[in-house]
Amino acid sequence: MKMIKKYAGVMLCAAVSLSLAACGPQESSSEKTSSKGSELVVWEDKEKSIGIKDAVAEFEKEHDVKVKVVEKPYAQQIEDLRMDGPAGTGPDVLTMPGDQIGTAVTEGLIKELNIEKDVQSFYTDASIQSQMIDQKIYGLPKAVETTVLFYNKDLISEDELPQTLEEWYEYSKKTADGSKFGFLALFDQIYYAQSVMGGYGGYIFGKDKDGNDDPSDLGINNEGAVKGAELIQKFYQDGLFPAGIVGEQGINVLESLFTEGKAAAIISGPWNVEAFSKAGIDYGITKLPKLENGKNMSSFIGVKSYNVSAFSKHAELAQELAVFLTNEKNSKKRYEQTKEVPAVQSLASDTAIMKSEAARAVTEQSRFSEQTPNIPEMNEIWTPADSALQTIATGKADPKKALDQAAETAKGQMKAKHSGT
Numbered sequence: 001m002k003m004i005k006k007y008a009g010v011m012l013c014a015a016v017s018l019s020l021a022a023c024g025p026q027e028s029s030s031e032k033t034s035s036k037g038s039e040l041v042v043w044e045d046k047e048k049s050i051g052i053k054d055a056v057a058e059f060e061k062e063h064d065v066k067v068k069v070v071e072k073p074y075a076q077q078i079e080d081l082r083m084d085g086p087a088g089t090g091p092d093v094l095t096m097p098g099d100q101i102g103t104a105v106t107e108g109l110i111k112e113l114n115i116e117k118d119v120q121s122f123y124t125d126a127s128i129q130s131q132m133i134d135q136k137i138y139g140l141p142k143a144v145e146t147t148v149l150f151y152n153k154d155l156i157s158e159d160e161l162p163q164t165l166e167e168w169y170e171y172s173k174k175t176a177d178g179s180k181f182g183f184l185a186l187f188d189q190i191y192y193a194q195s196v197m198g199g200y201g202g203y204i205f206g207k208d209k210d211g212n213d214d215p216s217d218l219g220i221n222n223e224g225a226v227k228g229a230e231l232i233q234k235f236y237q238d239g240l241f242p243a244g245i246v247g248e249q250g251i252n253v254l255e256s257l258f259t260e261g262k263a264a265a266i267i268s269g270p271w272n273v274e275a276f277s278k279a280g281i282d283y284g285i286t287k288l289p290k291l292e293n294g295k296n297m298s299s300f301i302g303v304k305s306y307n308v309s310a311f312s313k314h315a316e317l318a319q320e321l322a323v324f325l326t327n328e329k330n331s332k333k334r335y336e337q338t339k340e341v342p343a344v345q346s347l348a349s350d351t352a353i354m355k356s357e358a359a360r361a362v363t364e365q366s367r368f369s370e371q372t373p374n375i376p377e378m379n380e381i382w383t384p385a386d387s388a389l390q391t392i393a394t395g396k397a398d399p400k401k402a403l404d405q406a407a408e409t410a411k412g413q414m415k416a417k418h419s420g421t
Helices: 029-035 049-063 074-087 098-106 125-129 165-175 190-200 223-237 250-259 270-278 315-325 328-338 345-349 357-368 376-380 382-393 399-417
Strands: 039-044 066-071 093-097 140-145 148-152 181-184 205-207 213-218 263-268 283-286 299-308 369-371
Touching: 039 049, 039 074, 039 315, 049 066, 049 315, 049 328, 074 093, 074 098, 093 098, 093 315, 098 299, 098 376, 125 140, 125 299, 125 369, 140 315, 140 328, 140 357, 148 270, 148 357, 165 181, 165 223, 165 263, 181 250, 190 223, 190 299, 190 382, 213 376, 213 399, 223 382, 223 399, 250 263, 250 270, 270 357, 283 357, 299 315, 299 357, 315 328, 328 345, 357 369, 376 382, 376 399, 382 399
Parallel strands: 039 066, 039 093, 181 263, 299 369
Antiparallel strands: 093 299, 140 299, 148 263, 148 283, 205 213
């Protein structure tokens, strides 16, 4: 998210149920003996440890070890690992967003995992790909996210929902009066704006002959990206978006307008399901709308994963714990407690999960989604792209000029910070 820079893959059905014995490398007898009495430390996401409580207890009993679970905001864990890992106070297993994998690998912060091919196929294609750098695996996916459309049923019914972004523009022109609004989105951030720009042919990185992200091919200012940015600018220029949703506080303003019943629909993600429910909003969730060219709005796939710290003294046991926490049984339990959509292929057809409107919406939108680039060069995209979009939103710059400047800045930063770029 920029909210992690902020979130799975197309959830294909598979009727394979894997036990721990089939889910990853097993310890030898000597390894099991040496691990007895050990303590593993797991850094889990905030307010999400309840999802692995039972699995951790079972793992402790089976392996005669202790597992200490510490909650930390997951987007910040890699930053803490830089300090705590070398000091010997870091975790054995941590939680990360997929777009940080490349940076963590480059810095030597996480270990390569030895995961068999049949185990890799247990996860959705996009989610396991998010954990791979140069065909090597550095984590196991535990949850997948992507942006979807939330709408207030008291303000607009499912039958009335506009089907395209352009129709939402027309709807908003009729309903926005300065205090109430139709459709809202954080289009001053590339995480959200790419949904429009990507639908018209804009992209972050092109692909090389092997299908890997190619940082030398930057598409944030191509013709399609500019066309998408021009449409985005119309929402701001015509007063359909309030000025308050531009900038760092934008997310708070957008969410408040929705929970206060002052916005008919917003683009957000499954991370807000619980908050919106607690606010008492009678809302619906669906995939993002189409564009006038007939293509669906795209979105970034976000993947949360369990990764093994390069500083762990019990790396093999830590890997086994990561495998155990993400197997089918424990992934389903975790969903029941956290409502985060699992990255397990076989659970795509699980009726208990698919009865959730949020899970169905995430699954459907995933068909039109793209993996958030996980190479280190992605770090040089966020800030220049967001800065350009903010000038576009506030009318301070022409979309093409703003995006050209963002591309030039990003290329300069990539050249300066990443050798061989």
